[in-house]
Amino acid sequence: PTVGTVVALIISMVLLARAVQDLPIGTAYAVWTGIGAVGTASLGIVLFDEPATSARLLFISVIIFGIVGLHLVSGGH
Template sequence: MSWFYLFIAGLLEIAWAVGLKYTEGFTKLMPSLWTLLAMLGSIGMLGLALRQLPLGTAYAVWTGIGTVGTAIAGMVMLGEPAGAMRLGAIALIVTGIVALKFLSPG
């Protein structure tokens, strides 16, 4: 169950990172509230995952999911560049996340 919590925490990290773009410096009420709720949910789920997972592994996977998801969201939703080197770097991060999953207890 801890890996599920960590996965949800990563998805919520993507949500709040993307949400920051729409808050316009926290001047828009609804995007700001949703972003803050996603932040709290992400930290809360990470906390649940840390009950059983090693700190270093959980944090690396959490930030990795957030990094990959946010980069992909930027490309898909905001028209950010998706060059071969950038996609290759994202693939390396995904490889690291998968390796940590299979090499870690829990």
């Protein structure tokens, strides 16, 4: 698991570095952390049987809409 985590961290940092070439750092970081939050919450539901309540799914959706919105208004394609 440690090796997998290190590899995922390196890939994540490389992708963040690539993103800041086209997006402002604040937007890129917000999108990066938002994707992590959505991924973590989703995996909690799928892998650990955390409740998929309507409120939880609504707020995950809000994060996704925020990520898309930030990307659109920051000149992302």
